[in-house]
Amino acid sequence: MLRRYIFLSIFTLLLTVVVRWTDTRDLPQNQDRTPAAENLSLKIELIEALDQLVSAQHEFKKSHGHFTKLLNRVGYVIPATVADSIALNVQESGSRLLITATSEEKGEVHDQLTIDQDFKLHANFPLPAPRSEYLRNQAFRHMEKIKKSSRLEQRLQSVFQGYFRFEILDDSQQAKVLAKGIRPPVSGMLLEIPMELKENKTAGNLLSEVIHKFPRIRGYQTGESPFKNARLPSNTDLVIEPIE
Structure with missing residues (x-):
């Protein structure tokens, strides 16, 4: 009698498990996409x-x-x-x-x-948190404006303010525009773009720089040019200035 009771209990339990598994199987697979x-x-x-x-x-x-x-x-x-x-x-x-x-x-x-x-x-509803990817794109757009104008501006032309702090890092080689995330969901995010070289030297600029580094001859007497009449006066002291 006891064996029969145990058998019926086990059979009932197995039947319950099968029914619940069948119900679960019939549920839609995209339940995470709720109306909310x-x-x-x-x-x-x-x-x-x-x-x-x-x-x-x-x-x-x-x-x-x-x-x-x-x-x-x-x-x-x-x-x-x-x-x-x-x-x-x-x-x-x-x-x-x-x-x-x-x-x-x-x-x-x-x-x-x-x-x-x-x-x-x-x-008329609580505003949801912004997406980090959108904030990142907005920050890059603002950094391009800073790069173009060479003026540091913290306020974005956007709804989303105060998520990044912007800086201009000016070193000896090249300046950079930096954006540091200071609020979730971008806390700790670091973005940077290079600015133009501090000295964009053209061929003309380089030639002018070289010419100014040549030694210069200067006459000390009455203010006359040391090259007057294509020869230097004999009593003119010459001073050779070193290349700076």
Whole structure:
């Protein structure tokens, strides 16, 4: 009797394990891609797209003197994932700009975000952490501007401020622009690009430098040239200056 009871218990346990394994097998394989994860990814893409869009608007303003409502004129294409899910409304007036991004479902507003000409963001949801790769690319763009202007500027033309500290390292050979990550997710990241050589010596510069290093003859008397009449006066003291 005891053996039969033990057998039935083991059989029931095995049957339960098989049923649970079958249920698990039928689950979809991409469960890590939940609606919440997709929504978070879309928000990150949206913020990056708006950041790029305002930057492109500033480039447009440099050429035309004003911002524009026509997004196809600014030279930036909004990613399809954002364009298919978000409605954008652009308001501009001279030197002022306001872009509103809204996601709706069945006529009801879910997420809304605004950004102005100063890259100030306002949203009805907690802003997600930026991607390190995006911050890295933005830092490189800013470093190129520093290299071009030779002026150190800490503030980026971007939503994301304070993630890198920028420096110009000036040594005897070649100057470099450095960017040091000081906040997550880029803490400890170090980027650098070389600047132009401190002395870009052309052939003319080199010739002038060589000529100035030749010994110079100077006459001490009445200020007359020591080469007057193609011969030196006999009573002129000559001073040979060494090459410096």
